[in-house]
Amino acid sequence: MSKRIEATDLNVYYGDFLAVEGVNIEIEPRTVTAFIGPSGCGKSTFLRTLNRMHEVIPGARVTGEVLLDGDNLYAPGVDPVLVRRQVGMVFQRPNPFPTMSIRDNVLAGVKLNGGRMSKSDQDDLVERSLRGANLWNEVKDRLDRPGSSLSGGQQQRLCIARAVAVQPDVILMDEPCSALDPISTLAIEDLIEELKKEYTIVIVTHNMQQATRVSDKTAFFNIAGTGKPGHLIEYDDTSVIFSNPKVKATEDYVSGRFG
């Protein structure tokens, strides 16, 4: 299940624009890693390279390698659709299919993958995934209601259930709580703590308290200026990044003295 991610000498381009340069990072299974850094430094760009979502943008490409338990995701012949099945993603804005039922939202990824399942297997998977996303008790009596009938925080947990349902090895989350209130945010953070037992988790966040609460490791990205590529500046235990970083730019950023 939970797998190790290793990026080596990764450069990410949008056409001719080098957006992120020379990232080397190793992310261990069953850990939560936070990506932090100022707007535009390439956190989302780099995150998307970890499941080849980057490639859906015309002109976007990478050089270097991303290994999942040693297998290069970018090797010739690797199917990006299978990569995205192994490495799931949760976005900033909860994006359930609005008219689809709660139940069908959970099954959406599995059905896309062409899986044929009996009704009772589907029911089991729906319950397991919704329990895994800590949403079951709130929705078990209204599984046939549309996804849009849920609150924002519930919708985000539904999206997590949808990601979990395909049984990935890794879950990537790009600012999953930025559209949520503090209570829903804490619910997602508790959930991340639970999911960590089974998955490798990477989360982009602008919320420093959140990074300290949920992550084991933190990666600080930065840019030297507009039009320059983003770099991974420092990567260490979260406690080190926030209390005793080695690089001055990291210290300035985490202490709010940035810019």
Ligand SMILES: Nc1ncnc2c1ncn2[C@@H]1O[C@H](COP(=O)(O)OP(=O)(O)OP(=O)(O)O)[C@@H](O)[C@H]1O
């Ligand atoms: N689809 C795209 N096409 C071209 N350039 C892009 C695209 N998406 C992002 N960029 C550029 O790549 C750089 C990194 O952007 P990215 O969205 O990865 O930053 P970020 O660190 O996630 O910022 P934020 O904290 O605001 O979300 C920026 O210069 C941005 O303008």
Ligand SMILES: [Mg+2]
């Ligand atoms: Mg971003």
